[in-house]
Amino acid sequence: MQPTLFSSVHLTVSQLTFRIRKLLEGDLEMQDVWVEGEISNLAKPNSGHIYFTLKDKNASLKCVMWKPDASRLRINLQDGIAIEAHGRITVYEPQGAYQLAVNLIQPKGEGALYQEFLRLKATLESEGLFDSERKRLIPMLPKKIGIVTSQTGAALRDMLHTLRRRLPLAQVILAPSPVQGVDAPPALVKAIQLLNSQLPDVILLARGGGSIEDLWAFNDERVVRAVADSKAPVICGVGHETDFTLCDFSADLRAPTPTAAAELATQTTVDDLKDLLTSYFSSISSLTLSLLAEQKTFIESVKTRLKYVSPERHIRSEYQHLDELARRAFSALTHRIQLQTSTVNGISKQLQSLNPEGILSRGYAIITRKDDGTLVSKVSQAHGELKVRVSDGEFESTVDRRS
Amino acid sequence: MAKSKVLSKPVEELTYEEALTELEGIVESLEDGQNPLDESLKLFERGQALVTYCGVLLESAQLKVQKLAGDSLVAFEEESE
Numbered sequence: 001m002q003p004t005l006f007s008s009v010h011l012t013v014s015q016l017t018f019r020i021r022k023l024l025e026g027d028l029e030m031q032d033v034w035v036e037g038e039i040s041n042l043a044k045p046n047s048g049h050i051y052f053t054l055k056d057k058n059a060s061l062k063c064v065m066w067k068p069d070a071s072r073l074r075i076n077l078q079d080g081i082a083i084e085a086h087g088r089i090t091v092y093e094p095q096g097a098y099q100l101a102v103n104l105i106q107p108k109g110e111g112a113l114y115q116e117f118l119r120l121k122a123t124l125e126s127e128g129l130f131d132s133e134r135k136r137l138i139p140m141l142p143k144k145i146g147i148v149t150s151q152t153g154a155a156l157r158d159m160l161h162t163l164r165r166r167l168p169l170a171q172v173i174l175a176p177s178p179v180q181g182v183d184a185p186p187a188l189v190k191a192i193q194l195l196n197s198q199l200p201d202v203i204l205l206a207r208g209g210g211s212i213e214d215l216w217a218f219n220d221e222r223v224v225r226a227v228a229d230s231k232a233p234v235i236c237g238v239g240h241e242t243d244f245t246l247c248d249f250s251a252d253l254r255a256p257t258p259t260a261a262a263e264l265a266t267q268t269t270v271d272d273l274k275d276l277l278t279s280y281f282s283s284i285s286s287l288t289l290s291l292l293a294e295q296k297t298f299i300e301s302v303k304t305r306l307k308y309v310s311p312e313r314h315i316r317s318e319y320q321h322l323d324e325l326a327r328r329a330f331s332a333l334t335h336r337i338q339l340q341t342s343t344v345n346g347i348s349k350q351l352q353s354l355n356p357e358g359i360l361s362r363g364y365a366i367i368t369r370k371d372d373g374t375l376v377s378k379v380s381q382a383h384g385e386l387k388v389r390v391s392d393g394e395f396e397s398t399v400d401r402r403s
Numbered sequence: 404m405a406k407s408k409v410l411s412k413p414v415e416e417l418t419y420e421e422a423l424t425e426l427e428g429i430v431e432s433l434e435d436g437q438n439p440l441d442e443s444l445k446l447f448e449r450g451q452a453l454v455t456y457c458g459v460l461l462e463s464a465q466l467k468v469q470k471l472a473g474d475s476l477v478a479f480e481e482e483s484e
Contacts, residue, residue: 143420151470160468160481168464169419174479175471194471270461273423277461280426281454287433288447295440 014093021091024098031088035061035100036108042079050077054085054100062099063087069103074242082108113212117219121246124221129228130249136233138253139201141268144171146200146232148191151176155208155237155258162262166269173198179207184217189226196231202265203230205247206237206258218245227251237261360391370396414449414456422460426453 011019024030037054044050048067053060063085065073077083086104091097106114124130145163149156151174163170175191178184188205195203205227207215217223218238227234228250236251237258248254255261307313360366367376370385382399414422429450433443470479 157481160466164466168466169461170466172466172468172479173471173476174468191471194474197474198471198476270464273461274458276423277426277454277457280430281451283430284433284447284450284454287430287436288443291433291436291440291443 013096017091017093017096020098021093024089024091027089032086033088033100034084034086036082036084037061038080038082039077040079042077050102052077052079054083062097063102064099065102065105073105075105075107077105084108107212109213113216117246120219120221120224121249124224124246124250129225134228135252138233138235138264138267141273142167142170142201142265144173144198144200145265146195146198146203147172147174147206148177148188148195148203149174149206149258150179153179153208155179155206158208158257158259159204159206159237159262162259163266166263167266168270169273170266173200180210180214180217185220185223188217188220188223192223192226192230192234200232203232203234204237204258204261204265205234205251206255206261207239208258209240209243212243215239215243215245218247221246223247224250235261235264360389365390414452417453417456419457419460419464422453422457426450426457429453 035054037056037060040053040055040060042050042052048070050065050070050073052063052065054063055061065087075083083105084107085100085102087100087102089098090101092099128134147156147159149159156174160172163172173195175195177187177191179188192203192205205218207218215238218236224246227236227247233252235253235255236245236247237255237260238245238247239257241256244254253264255264366389367382368374368387368389369376369381369383370387373387374381376382376386379402382402384399386397386399387394388397417425429446432438433446433450438446468479468481469476
């Protein structure tokens with residue numbers, strides 16, 4: 001086609017680029033699109049944005065993932081891996097380039113699988129297969145622990161190691177089964193059923209980490225149902241912490257890893273059992289000791305009561321009685337003696353008070369000399385004038401003659 | 404006192420679970436405090452023997468691993484690293 005100076009459309013670069021931008025960004029399908037391809041030219045500058053090119057055999061597409069979306073990315077991007085990217089087509093006018101502004105990335109093929117996962121999950125959920133009322137308690141101290149896993153994987157080794165360390169008293173029954181590939185689901189179902197015939201206390205259904213396709217057997221409807229139908233409670237430990245399978249939902253308990261499943265199956269460890277023994281021993285020891293102490297107290301009390309009723313006490317009380325009597329007798333005697341003494345004293349006083357005047361009245365007289373008052377009791381003393389005292393008074397007399 | 408009949412079985416013939424259950428019974432019986440003294444002392448001695456026995460079992464326990472082969476169980480040998 002020949003260029004012509006009089007073309008009907010005459011635009012600046014900006015105007016044209018703006019038209020292109022309006023065209024692409026105005027197309028709703030371009031604004032909500034999944035694009036599938038391989039990553040190349042991956043760049044992760046410090047800004048936090050991620051730049052890469054998505055390409056397939058015949059074409060390539062510039063992609064950018066802005067920091068807020070990039071920080072939520074849960075897979076590790078690498079050149080060469082196949083992904084599905086979701087986003088919208090934008091035009092970067094300064095460079096005249098269009099690009100996919102990516103907000104979600106998932107490994108290729110995951111999308112379809114994930115849709116299937118959601119569909120089955122919803123179906124089984126509506127059946128009540130995942131109801132919390134269905135969940136059984138994991139026994140505290142299982143005697144028989146069943147394991148369904150691959151006979152050769154690291155998962156089995158990890159679980160046996162954990163069980164050996166935590167509860168070597170337990171008996172382990174392994175029902176080996178392939179854990180990936182088309183044969184895995186029916187084999188897993190059969191292993192769970194066979195294991196149940198051995199009446200284990202708990203079953204560990206486990207598999208080590210892997211890609212989502214590797215873990216897919218544990219999203220198989222047959223396996224998910226077999227887990228729910230198991231008579232023994234099932235602990236499901238498949239993949240890593242971030243992996244969820246439908247068996248996790250139908251199991252009685254979900255463990256993040258096989259090792260964690262083994263730990264959850266042994267809530268009581270050998271150390272707990274040793275502690276329990278120690279506490280039992282201290283219980284029976286202290287109970288027996290206090291029983292003995294009680295008996296001793298009882299014997300002491302019997303001894304006291306015996307002492308109370310013993311003749312020794314009676315004899316002592318008799319002694320006391322005797323002593324009391326003696327005391328009373330002594331005090332009575334003393335009292336009487338005092339009484340007698342005072343009587344005697346009274347009599348003597350009475351005697352003293354006997355008046356010589358009394359004698360006078362009986363005709364006796366008291367004669368004294370008038371000159372010097374000398375008592376005249378002998379004839380030789382009688383001379384001169386005398387005073388004679390009789391009962392009612394005195395009179396004077398003269399000595400006439402002495403015989 | 405009905406518990407005294409369990410004293411008959413020698414400790415060594417018990418499984419760990421049986422021994423532990425009996426031990427629990429002894430603790431309860433002693434806590435109850437209704438036994439005559441000589442009975443209690445016998446319970447204590449029995450309990451002591453059970454504690455020792457269980458301790459030995461715990462120390463010497465080896466995880467027993469078997470594998471289902473069809474309907475029967477066979478010993479499972481772990482591959483060495």
